[in-house]
Amino acid sequence: MIKGEILNERKQTNTDILVRATAADGAVRCMAAITTNLVAEAARRHETSPTVAAALGRTLTGTLLLGAGLKELDRLTVQIVCDGPVGGITTEVNARGEVRGYVRHPEANPPLNAGGKFDVRAVIGQGMLYVTYESGFDIGLYKEPYRGSVPLVSGEIGEDFAYYLAKSEQIPSAVLLGVFMRADEAGKAFVEAAGGLMIQMMPGADEATVAAIEAAVARAPHTTTLIRDGARPVDLLHAVLGDLQFEVLEERPVSFTCSCSYERAVSLIAAIERNELELILREDKGAALTCHFCNETYRLDETALEGILAGSVSD
Template sequence: MAAVTTNLVAEAAARHKTTHTVTAALGRTLTGTLLLAAGVKELDRLTVQIDCNGPIGGITAEANGRGQVRGYVRNPRADAPLNAQGKFDVRAIVGEGTLYVTYESGFEIGLYREPYRGSVPLISGEIAEDFAYYLSKSEQIPSAVMLGVLVRARANGDHFIEAAGGIMIQIMPGADEQTVRALEESVKRTPQTTTLIRRGARPADLLQAALGDLRFELLEEREVEFACTCSHERALALISAMSLAEIRSMLEEDRGAVMTCHFCNTTYRVQERELAEILQRAEKEG
């Protein structure tokens, strides 16, 4: 699987007002989650959660089977100086912790199946290696994962996401040794994904670069985007599910409610009149 995620990472960074180091961490996680989701049949929702002790506090990303992803971090303003290689020090803001992966399926056909959950300790904190470790350890799939986000400065000092994307290669059971060795060699020689994307590479070009002389067939192509499921109606539904006392206090003390979606940072303002209606309905239902 390969993806070019420049626009969606830029959207995530703008929505959450992240530091460049957080943009790199969140962008890699969003891209890795999309790639992981792309390899699953009949998936409704894949959630990747990084629970960690570094200043970023935690990262959550959620993708569906249609190329849509959303995500957030606990502390979007976390930062650290560039590392010894002159790159964003993602490891420094992530620290130690655990990577959790949850697959859910069946709800679109009205058949909710028990979610599949797996987790591994973070071995690197640089995200790509952690995804690869998860696949090999928890799902017994030897894999190579490359994830990158390139932030560049404009002449006026502003910054922008010049390239973001990733490649995920999973070795299927029964792959012959010669293929695996050829793959390992070509992956080692592959330039960084962001270098290729800057030069205009599309996902198929990324695969070609990573697979070298190995021949491949494209099974499917789809658009990817940052997309959230929140709405004003959902905000009202959340309030309806609260206790009468809570709704009453929002109405009488706050004269309204303000709710912000974690995933996309959109703020919903619920008016006094809407709260009064919700309260009336809730009181009637007892």
């Protein structure tokens, strides 16, 4: 009774949370996240079809989980380069849990699959998964990035992240990613629940532990079923770790956040050659820049362009 009430209360929250935990004396690393709000934000910003919302949402969630251990100044980029109708997905996360991402064709919407579900595999098709870790990129202490890539083995994205971890980072892992869409009264699809978890078996994880986790993962309810019932990230971990005890190392908010701004748009325009800028001012009387990652458009009017030109005279 009481547990149910607490869960209902938690369901009202509109903050997405990421949890990092450890089990089996550090031999198992666990990450879990509820990402309903940030996936809904991404779908709204990019005006995605329901299938693309699911594909982008799973990729954003997988990127957050993979980047859970990032240090300050680190950045992780995931790219799905594929031949399906979505055309490609790019996502990025930093150490502050700020994730952003976009797809090439947000409107792509293949028919439902045989199970009556949005067909993420069909919208992705064949292709590659690229993962890039960068450090110190915004303060000039740039180190050589680490890059890994694997062919897509499933197109359902969760399995593709797991394959990447096993193949490229030699970490056998279970990755569950889910986005649950529902239609409102007007028949418009919205993101009702999104989230996922990642269990990484580090060297030192004994066979019995790995077998126990594999069995628990296999019989765990679907991630979004748990989230719709009000599960928090730790509840997701309980569901897939079975009787295995775990210790929470960190719990923090995560969000869809983009680093673009009007000021950045101005500095990009200011970098255009002077005679070209004069041409834009004369012919278009203004300029508009749209950010790929968040689909925000920044408009610079005549006065703003004249200001930039006047400024460039004085340098």
